[in-house]
Amino acid sequence: MPPMPASKEKTSISVFGLGYVGCVCCGCFAELGSRVIGFDTNTTKLDLINSGKATILEDKVDALIGKHVATGSLAATSDAQHAVWNTEVSILCVGTPSTEKGHLDLECIFDAAAMVGEALRQKDDFHTVAIRSTVLPGTNRKVTEIIEERSGKKSGVGFGVVSNPEFLREATAVDDFMHPAHIIIGDGCEQARQSLKAIYAGIDAPIREVSTEAAEILKYVNNAFHALKISFTNEVGRICKETGIDAREVMSLVVADKILNISPYYMKPGFAYGGSCLPKDLKALKTISHDNYVTTPIIDSIRYSNVSHIISGFRLVTGFKKKNVGIIGLSFKPGTDDLRNSPTVELVEKLSGKGYWINIFDRDVEFSALAGKNKEYIDSVLPHLSVMLNERLNDVVDQSEVIVVTKNEDGLSDLVSRHPEKVIVDLVGLAGIADHPNYHGICW
Ligand SMILES: NC(=O)c1ccc[n+]([C@@H]2O[C@H](COP(=O)([O-])OP(=O)(O)OC[C@H]3O[C@@H](n4cnc5c(N)ncnc54)[C@H](O)[C@@H]3O)[C@@H](O)[C@H]2O)c1
Incomplete structure (x- = not known):
């Protein structure tokens, strides 16, 4: 495993929501040198953190939480105002579950924004709010409106809201946090962007400053792509199994091609595909699956998409x-x-x-x-x-x-x-x- 980045004293952070993402953030930001205050509406999670334990079962997190609670650089509180007043950056890591009808439930993030806004009413210093939860495009704007309304302050003057999506995977969360592909900072005012950059100092990854909406939609696009890769690969697996071919060998060759396959090639938005090969060969693969009674909805639907x-x-x-x-x-x-x-x-x-x-x-x-x-x-x-x-x-x-x-x-x-x-x-x-x-x- 690559070494943990070296720590040094820096920006203080409040983490709203102490579930998978929030708990990992608490341990990792403390490890990077920040003083961290965790806040959650669930008091059991507060007690766990304050007794030096992680709120989740996840490799390496328990050790980080225990270490930083013991040194006093991490604590949890049931007082949202205390958390905001005593930190420079609030990171929102609350849940964004699906409703029964499949819509995204953003109630927790709006509640957390309201709490931060109320606290900011009586705080003089500039405050940065980072949205770490996975949220729909437009949420940053709504969170900003809520904070403006509750705090009576103007965005960009008294506070700034940046979108900063989290890409960690459960089971490898600490390594993913410490060694990300990149750190995304979606818009926000200059001061907010600078304070967010400061809390990531020590992590060796490019910081990409992008539009708010691009930052917000990115996590959904990434996860849809990951799901597509898994399901496409499994369709190839089913075709190969029925035709007596080892799909593991085939897919290892597919990913070994870093020029056309695992590369930016064919991944630039533009017009439809065409030519003499792609349509013909796609049709051939579809025919093989059909003739072998293999169901391949993704491969079958590529042409319709085109x-x-x-x-x-x-x-x-x-x-x-x-x-x-x-x-x-x-x-x-x-x-x-x-x-x-x-x-x-x-x-x-x-x-x-x-x-x-x-x-x-x-x-x-x-x-x-x-x-x-x-x-x-x-x-x-x-x-x-x-x-x-x-x-x-x-x-x-x-x-x-x-x-x-x-x-x-x-x-x-x-x-x-x-x-x-x-x-x-x-x-x-x-x-x-x-x-x-x-x-x-x-x-x-
Ligand atoms: N779990 C993952 O692997 C993962 C990875 C990347 C991104 N995300 C995203 O991060 C967000 C959090 O996910 P999670 O898995 O950590 O959720 P979780 O359900 O484990 O934790 C959410 C926490 O937020 C708390 N909460 C709710 N309302 C609150 C409020 N107003 N103030 C403070 N705390 C509040 C809950 O009590 C809970 O402890 C989601 O948007 C999720 O999609 C999750």
């Missing part, structure tokens, strides 16, 4: 109610003239089917050079492609009311900046055109 994305692109373009649409880039990716299963071809097909007038520029696609399966494909889905293709980027921009960008082109940003009245729909996330007044990204 089709929904093409439809959302179509709705974005048609939402402007302008009939002349220019398309920059038609093949499924830059540097190829392969039009087979290009999502842009599907988009063009839908638009022209609805009577839109389409003008296409793609420097990789020369109509007379299309041949073989590529030509057969395009003749079947876009028989009038030759009249839509235009060799000059300028002409396409000039003649279109809506310009849909699927590939970067030299000079494109200058060209569109001369036409502020045109609508720009960016399907790939290009640099240099986002400041256009009528710019719309597909996922941003």
Whole structure:
């Protein structure tokens, strides 16, 4: 195990909620050198902490709680005001369970915010509040409003609220806390961000200052991704078992590829996938599972997800109610003239089917050079492609009311900046055109 970071005296912290996350925070922040006061509405948890015991069964936490209660750097209180008045930062780690109907119950976090707000009414010094619980986007704003209302102070002046999600896993919580992939600090005022950075000094991990909403949604996205990975891997496992293949060997090869598989590749929000390989090979894997009576809902639904994305692109373009649409880039990716299963071809097909007038520029696609399966494909889905293709980027921009960008082109940003009245729909996330007044990204 890597060594614990060295400790030194620093910012005092109150931890609201002494469950899994709060108890680990108490032990770890004390270990990092802060003086910590724990607060919980459950008095049994307060008694446990004050007798030097963890409130949870978790490796290494008991030892940290015992050590720091003994030295006096950690104590628990039933008095929320005392906790706030005697610390510079309050970290909210209260529960955010699901209601019976499946909604998130944020009552505890709003109650904790109210308690902090009440206490701040009679505190002169600036106070930082960090939301460590997993909460829906928009919660930071609501917590800020509650504290403003209860304290009579202005956010950014008397106090600041930052979003600081926790990513620890039970059973390895202390190691996860001390050696995180990164520390996320979602917005808040400068003073609040600085005091939060100070309490993490000693942890060797990048601090990422991001928007509040990105910090709030991140934990949900991470956990959905983890659940997806587990379920996808188990679907592969079931297919492999039925076909006499060792899934452990297959998945160890999948994760060994750090270039295309375990990497940022294919993980940039943008337009739908396409081309001659992904759709075909996905179909083949689906067929193998079907033929072997293996149920694989995730693998089966990937294509539906992709089709929904093409439809959302179509709705974005048609939402402007302008009939002349220019398309920059038609093949499924830059540097190829392969039009087979290009999502842009599907988009063009839908638009022209609805009577839109389409003008296409793609420097990789020369109509007379299309041949073989590529030509057969395009003749079947876009028989009038030759009249839509235009060799000059300028002409396409000039003649279109809506310009849909699927590939970067030299000079494109200058060209569109001369036409502020045109609508720009960016399907790939290009640099240099986002400041256009009528710019719309597909996922941003
Ligand atoms: N358990 C995990 O592994 C984990 C990991 C990362 C994030 N989270 C998130 O962290 C949050 C806390 O999770 P947990 O597992 O520690 O929950 P938990 O249920 O173990 O603990 C929550 C604690 O909050 C206390 N509480 C409720 N209202 C309070 C109030 N107004 N003031 C003070 N204390 C109050 C409860 O008495 C309880 O002790 C949740 O949002 C959870 O989703 C949990």
